Structures are given as C-alpha cells and as structure tokens.
Amino acid sequence: MTDIFFDLSVRSVRLNFLRSILASIGIVIGVVAITSMGMLGTNMQLSVKQQLSSDVNTIMISSDVVRTSSTAGTPITSQGIDKSTLNDIRNAAGQNEVIPIHRTNTQFTIGSTDGRGSIYGLDPNDITKFLTIEQGTDIKGGSDVLVGPNIANNFNMNIGSRIKIGQDNVSVTRPTVRVAGILAARGFASDGINTDNAIIVPDTWYTDHYGDKDLYNQVNVILQNIDTINQTEAAIDEKVNRKTDIVRISDASSRLSGISSTLGTITTFILAIGSISLVVAAVSIFNVMMMSVNERVQEIGILLSIGTEKGEVRRMFLYEAFILGIIGACVGGVFSLIIGYTVVSAMIGNTAYFFLPESIIYVPYGMIIGIVVCILSGLYPAWRASNMDPIDALRNE
Amino acid sequence: MNSIPLIRLVDVSKVYHLESGDFTALNHISLDISEGEFVALMGPSGSGKSTMMNQLGILDVPSTGEIYIAGKNVAKMTALERTHMRRDVIGYIFQKFYLIPLLSAYENVEYPLILKYKKRDTTGKAAAVLKSVGFDEEMTTHRPNQLSGGQQQRVAIARALVNEPKILLCDEPTGNLDRKTGFQIMDILADLHKHGKTVILVTHDPKIAEYAHRTIQLEDGKVVES
Numbered sequence: 001m002t003d004i005f006f007d008l009s010v011r012s013v014r015l016n017f018l019r020s021i022l023a024s025i026g027i028v029i030g031v032v033a034i035t036s037m038g039m040l041g042t043n044m045q046l047s048v049k050q051q052l053s054s055d056v057n058t059i060m061i062s063s064d065v066v067r068t069s070s071t072a073g074t075p076i077t078s079q080g081i082d083k084s085t086l087n088d089i090r091n092a093a094g095q096n097e098v099i100p101i102h103r104t105n106t107q108f109t110i111g112s113t114d115g116r117g118s119i120y121g122l123d124p125n126d127i128t129k130f131l132t133i134e135q136g137t138d139i140k141g142g143s144d145v146l147v148g149p150n151i152a153n154n155f156n157m158n159i160g161s162r163i164k165i166g167q168d169n170v171s172v173t174r175p176t177v178r179v180a181g182i183l184a185a186r187g188f189a190s191d192g193i194n195t196d197n198a199i200i201v202p203d204t205w206y207t208d209h210y211g212d213k214d215l216y217n218q219v220n221v222i223l224q225n226i227d228t229i230n231q232t233e234a235a236i237d238e239k240v241n242r243k244t245d246i247v248r249i250s251d252a253s254s255r256l257s258g259i260s261s262t263l264g265t266i267t268t269f270i271l272a273i274g275s276i277s278l279v280v281a282a283v284s285i286f287n288v289m290m291m292s293v294n295e296r297v298q299e300i301g302i303l304l305s306i307g308t309e310k311g312e313v314r315r316m317f318l319y320e321a322f323i324l325g326i327i328g329a330c331v332g333g334v335f336s337l338i339i340g341y342t343v344v345s346a347m348i349g350n351t352a353y354f355f356l357p358e359s360i361i362y363v364p365y366g367m368i369i370g371i372v373v374c375i376l377s378g379l380y381p382a383w384r385a386s387n388m389d390p391i392d393a394l395r396n397e
Numbered sequence: 398m399n400s401i402p403l404i405r406l407v408d409v410s411k412v413y414h415l416e417s418g419d420f421t422a423l424n425h426i427s428l429d430i431s432e433g434e435f436v437a438l439m440g441p442s443g444s445g446k447s448t449m450m451n452q453l454g455i456l457d458v459p460s461t462g463e464i465y466i467a468g469k470n471v472a473k474m475t476a477l478e479r480t481h482m483r484r485d486v487i488g489y490i491f492q493k494f495y496l497i498p499l500l501s502a503y504e505n506v507e508y509p510l511i512l513k514y515k516k517r518d519t520t521g522k523a524a525a526v527l528k529s530v531g532f533d534e535e536m537t538t539h540r541p542n543q544l545s546g547g548q549q550q551r552v553a554i555a556r557a558l559v560n561e562p563k564i565l566l567c568d569e570p571t572g573n574l575d576r577k578t579g580f581q582i583m584d585i586l587a588d589l590h591k592h593g594k595t596v597i598l599v600t601h602d603p604k605i606a607e608y609a610h611r612t613i614q615l616e617d618g619k620v621v622e623s
Contacts, residue, residue, distance in 0.1 A: 004504070008497075008499055011499040305483065307509065
C-alpha cells in the first residue's frame with residue numbers, strides 16, 4: 001500500500017525538480033562536511049593513539065628533588081636518581097625490566113659539520129629491550145655508539161662514521177666515538193626516550209665523560225603485563241616516596257588520554273564548523289518548503305475543504321521535506337566516502353583506519369543528521385499549510 | 398428523527414470585522430432544507446450567496462445563531478468532526494472544478510475514498526462512479542490540465558459523489574462551461590436528485606435555476622423569497 005500523500009509529495013518534488021535538487025545539494029554539502037570532518041578527526045585520533053600506545057607499558061620515574069650545590073644561593077646544578085633509590089625501584093618493580101637512563105644535550109662534530117642533539121647513556125644490555133637497531137650492530141666496544149635515524153640522515157652518517165662529542169674548543173681534545181648502528185625511527189616516543197635525534201652511548205662512556213656515576217636522569221620500568229601498571233606504580237611509590245616525594249612517577253597512559261582528549265576537542269570543533277553548512281542547508285530547505293506551501297495554497301484549500309485532516313496535510317509536506325533529505329543524505333553519503341577518504345589520506349597520510357567502524361560510522365550519522373535537519377526545516381511550513389483557512393486558501397489564485 | 402430536516406438554520410448571522418467597519422454578510426436567517434430537495438440559491442453578487450454556501454458546507458461557523466446539519470449542531474463540533482462531516486456527508490462541486498492538479502482524473506475521484514478508508518480503493522468504486530457521470534474511460538490517467546472544462550466538471554462531480562454524501566453543494570457548477578456542456582452537467586445533477594440526493598445550487602442563471610424545485614432569493618444577507 002502506498003500512501004497517497006507520499007505520492008503527492010513525490011510528484012511535487014518531481015514537478016519542481018530543479019528547485020528541489022538545488023535545495024538537496026545544500027544537504028549534500030552539509031552531510032559531506034560533517035561526515036568527512038568527523039572521519040578526519042577520528043582517523044587522526046586513531047593514528048596518534050596507535051603511535052603512542054606502542055610504549056604505554058612503560059612507567060617513567062624522574063627525580064622530584066633537586067640537588068643544589070652546598071653553598072647557599074648558587075644555582076641548581078643537577079638532579080637525579082641515586083643508587084639507593086634505583087635499588088628501591090628495582091625491588092619494587094619485581095620481575096619487570098628496570099632501565100636507568102643518563103641524558104644530556106651536547107654539541108658534536110661530524111667531519112667538518114657541527115650539530116647538536118641529545119645524548120643518552122644506557123647499559124648496552126638494556127638497549128635492545130626497547131630500541132630497534134635498523135642498520136649495523138649493537139654496541140660492542142667502549143666507544144661504539146648508536147645514532148637516531150634523523151641524525152644519521154641529516155649528517156650522512158654510515159656505519160663506522162666518527163663523531164667528535166663536545167664543544168669545539170682548540171685547547172681540549174674531544175673524544176671520538178664510532179657509529180656501530182643506526183636505530184629505527186620511533187617518532188614521538190611516549191616513554192620519554194626520543195632517540196630519533198639522539199646519540200646513544202654506553203653508560204660507562206657517559207660517566208667517564210660526564211661524571212654522574214650512579215646518578216640517573218630517568219629510570220624506566222617496562223612492564224611485562226600492562227594491567228599491573230597501577231599496582232607497580234603504587235609499589236614504587238610506597239617504597240621510594242615513603243617519607244618525602246623523592247621521585248615523580250608517570251606513565252604514557254595518562255599522557256595518551258590527555259592527548260586523546262585534546263584531539264577529541266579538536267574533532268568536536270571541526271565538526272561544529274562542518275555543521276554550520278548544515279544550518280545553511282536547513283535554511284535553504286526551509287525556503288524551498290515555504291515556496292512549495294505558498295505555491296500550492298489553492299491546492300491546500302481544495303484538500304482541506306473536501307475533508308482532508310490537518311494531520312494529513314502536515315504529513316504531505318513533511319514527506320516532501322523527508323524526500324529532499326533522503327536525496328541529500330544518500331548523495332551526501334556517497335560523496336562523503338570519496339571526499340572523506342581523500343581528505344584523510346591527504347592530511348594524515350594513512351588510511352589504515354578509514355574503514356574501521358569508529359570512522360565509517362560517521363557516514364550513517366551524517367546521513368541521519370541530514371534527514372533530521374530536513375524534517376525539522378519542514379515542520380513550520382507543514383504546520384502553516386495545515387492551519388490555513390480553507391475558504392481563504394481556495395480564493396487564492 | 399424525520400421531523401428534523403437535513404439542514405436547519407436558526408437565526409443565523411455572519412459578521413465580518415473589516416477595517417472599514419463590520420460587514421453583515423448574513424442577517425438573521427432561519428431556513429429549513431429537507432432531505433431530497435433541489436434548491437437554487439440566487440441573488441446579486443454581494444447578497445451573501447458565497448457566505449451561505451460556506452456555512453452550509455461547514456467550511457465556516459456562524460457569528461450568531463445555530464446551524465444543524467444531519468441533526469448535528471455545527472458550532473458544537475470539533476474541527477476534526479467538521480472535517481469528517483465534509484468528507485462523509487457533503488459533496489462539493491465548484492465553479493472552477495478545483496481538482497487536485499498533481500493527481501490523475503481517476504486518483505482525484507479515488508482521493509475521498511482514501512481519506513475515508515485510509516487505503517487505496519480496491520473495490521472499483523471510483524472507476525464505477527467516474528463511468529456513471531459519463532467520463533471517458535480512456536482519459537482516467539490524464540491530469541486535470543489535460544482535460545476540457547466539461548470533463549473536469551464530470552471528474553469533480555464523481556469526486557463529490559464517491560463517498561455517497563447526503564448533500565451536494567454546487568457553487569455555480571456551470572459558470573465556467575459553455576451552454577451545451579452546462580446543460581449536460583445540469584442533467585447529471587437532476588438525475589442525482591431523482592436518485593435521492595439533496596442538491597443545493599448557487600447560480601446567476603435563471604435557466605439553470607429552473608432545474609431546481611425551490612428557489613431561495615438572497616438580498617443584502619436576507620432571505621427575500623423562499
């Protein structure tokens with residue numbers, strides 16, 4: 001059974017085809033805008049999350065007390081985690097890997113080019129527990145180092161290249177190290193060890209040249225089981241920070257959720273911008289519906305005078321708005337897949353998450369919102385049509 | 398029940414409040430029309446014929462006084478009840494036909510059935526009524542703008558008849574037709590009257606009014622001859 005009021009609406013849309021299509025284009029644009037913006041935001045979140053979550057199983061511990069020189073009034077000299085604290089951490093961490101880290105910044109020279117970057121001092125046995133060597137080998141000799149991929153690229157380093165560490169100064173002979181291997185890219189590492197622009201030296205070499213023996217800038221605990229993160233943190237806190245806060249304990253998951261919520265805010269914001277176009281579309285649908293009502297005053301008069309219920313007249317015009325919405329939403333759905341894919345691949349460079357439910361759900365969302373906006377825009381025109389006085393309406397030419 | 402006529406007007410007035418002052422379109426009219434009558438409503442323009450038709454067709458309610466149609470007080474009905482009465486008890490035939498432009502001839506006749514039964518007509522009633530008023534079967538799928546005036550008025554009569562109303566209200570039904578077609582349409586109405594319909598006809602044309610058995614003459618909102 002087909003509803004005659006639906007038939008009437010279809011015929012009215014067909015009769016005013018161009019006008020109806022133009023109004024639907026507004027909805028198409030609105031649907032495409034919110035859908036592709038939503039997908040862009042979600043894909044951004046998913047890809048950032050994936051990048052960060054590779055090392056969320058790491059607890060980062062850094063010193064909370066600042067060691068100052070013994071003379072009052074002189075500035076801070078350094079800070080760190082000492083040997084007994086490290087032992088406490090090891091005890092509290094149980095089976096999990098504990099990795100003490102030395103870190104500083106340095107100048108260096110390769111050939112005749114000067115550079116600047118981080119330098120990490122690590123126990124050579126710890127390196128492969130969380131870093132990947134892409135080229136060359138592990139550190140074998142006392143002056144072997146590993147370099148990050150960006151440093152290697154920028155300075156054209158190869159395996160066996162020599163690096164002079166320290167500030168260029170005529171009076172001092174700078175130590176020279178040899179590149180044993182080049183690390184794989186890590187990107188923005190959430191365990192605080194950003195090696196892409198760094199040089200990794202053996203801890204013995206580091207303490208020989210920078211001092212700070214048994215005094216570490218950071219200690220990372222790599223968990224075997226991510227679910228134990230809270231209890232391990234509590235155990236360390238209990239053991240180390242018993243009297244006063246000696247260390248600050250953090251992990252990537254809190255940073256991850258911080259970044260996720262920021263990205264969520266950005267997604268909401270761009271969605272809001274996208275929905276402005278839907279508001280514009282709503283106005284054009286409203287306009288077309290008012291035109292449809294105003295052009296059909298006499299017809300409405302006929303319908304009402306021969307016994308059509310007000311609700312039936314309303315229904316007829318709401319169907320018309322619904323049809324415009326369906327056309328706009330369907331075309332918009334197809335276009336948002338195409339445009340959304342293009343935008344995501346152009347702006348994120350990674351479409352691996354595009355077809356995941358979290359992302360693709362924006363297509364039906366966008367379509368439903370488009371249809372709802374159309375129906376809402378049709379409410380007043382439909383109400384107006386149904387409340388006309390049949391005598392006045394009939395007299396209208 | 399038979400003692401109450403089909404239509405009864407008791408001291409009915411209709412006053413329009415215009416910027417230029419109140420205008421009394423109907424002035425204390427009392428009138429009975431019994432079932433099976435064929436009444437012509439005549440009078441110069443401005444005499445209140447259209448207002449009277451709107452009252453009889455319950456498209457409007459009186460300012461004062463009471464109108465009873467089929468035993469019911471129009472002023473005391475809800476808007477929905479009035480709508481249903483327009484659909485079920487009254488058939489309208491207009492000077493300008495007023496067919497629904499987006500519907501075919503057949504659909505125009507089927508439309509009141511859909512309003513009443515909330516579904517498409519499968520009984521063949523619409524087609525039968527259309528045939529009974531002499532409409533060409535081959536043209537049932539045509540839209541109103543593809544039909545001549547005479548054909549349009551036949552469709553309009555079929556539409557008015559399809560829900561078997563008691564009353565047929567005809568507002569200048571021949572006004573937009575040539576003389577010959579006009580008389581054909583009047584013959585159809587006379588025939589319907591013969592089969593028991595109450596027909597109320599507004600016309601200027603005394604020749605057309607001759608079809609009626611009773612003439613009500615209106616002047617300045619008052620009945621001067623009944």
